[in-house]
Amino acid sequence: MFAVFVKIGTVTFGGGLAMLPILERELAEKRKWTTHMDLMDYYAVSQVTPGIIAVNVATFLGYKRLGIVGGIVTTFGVVLPSLIIISLIAFSLDSIAHIGWIQKALTGINIAVAAMLTKIVWSFIKNSIKTPKNIFGIILVLSSFILVTVFNVDSAFIILGSAVCGLASWALMQLPLIKKTGITKSKTREPGETIPFSDKGDA
């Protein structure tokens, strides 16, 4: 697990969300240590709890698999590349990062990361459109994107707000008025409730 997280730390450029494509591939697809759904939940929790998101997700995944030792191991794995690389740069008087060909390589890497994230976003959107009547989810995806990029809203508020939206739609469902009309439960469900997670609960 330590080695896997060292690898993940090495190929993560930018923030914790840029780590997601690699986590998906390494932990969900290849090793089946976690699922796509659980990863999303860990990210949501990591956004609203103190700490660097990438570290929070690493700790979460490590703890889930191997307890306290696992959490410590994955955390140190994910920060080790930073420690080594930044120390080297700090000692070489910062000159490395300004060399022409290294800057070109870093720009090329950014383009690769942009392509990777585009695919991840596409697969997320596909998942939320696949389930019919999921207007609730699509509205949340769009509004959280617009609120952050256009209105500079703090992502912690987005997370808290969307949790409230989820609870509100659930509360609406519980209203006795809707229950009394005798329509079957699946028909009265809020659009957002068709996200796979709740389907599991109904079964």
Next chain:
Amino acid sequence: MSLLELFGIFFYVGLFTIGGGQVAITLMQQVFFEKNLITPERFYNMVAISESTPGPIGINMATYIGCHFYGFWGGCITTFGTVLPSLIIIMIIASFFSKVQEKALVKAAFNGLRPAVTGLVAVAAWQVFKIALLNIDAYSLSGKFLDLFSPISIGLYVVMLVVFFKTKLHPVILVLLGAIAGIILL
């Protein structure tokens, strides 16, 4: 500044960073500018390097500032200070997370959270996209819409997108290919 003080500062940064590395950088900026410990030019230089090297930005910055004051071990101390709050808090949450995960209220909350996280991932994608593919400096200088795009970068992006969608290529390989293509083409 003593090592212990440095550790304390970064524990504070780790504890009050909610929502990602950018927040951590703002906190560090407040602490180190107020006390005139690092010059602004030096600080922004550090931010630029932290953004373009492997690893989460917040951790890169913590390591960098630690190295600035106390060399390699300083970097270890600041990094440890930054991750310690995460270690403690996340482990506490993770220990009861699976118990509450199945509760109706928690499920309802996560039904709202998942699409929002998707939106935030889209934000991260957009930010990388902006840095990597849009030449905003040239555009604001000339005002010409076409200056916003570099044909080679866009071409490279499209090729990588096709490769990543069509093949099962590992992300690490794609990152390496990006580096090589950048050196040769850009």
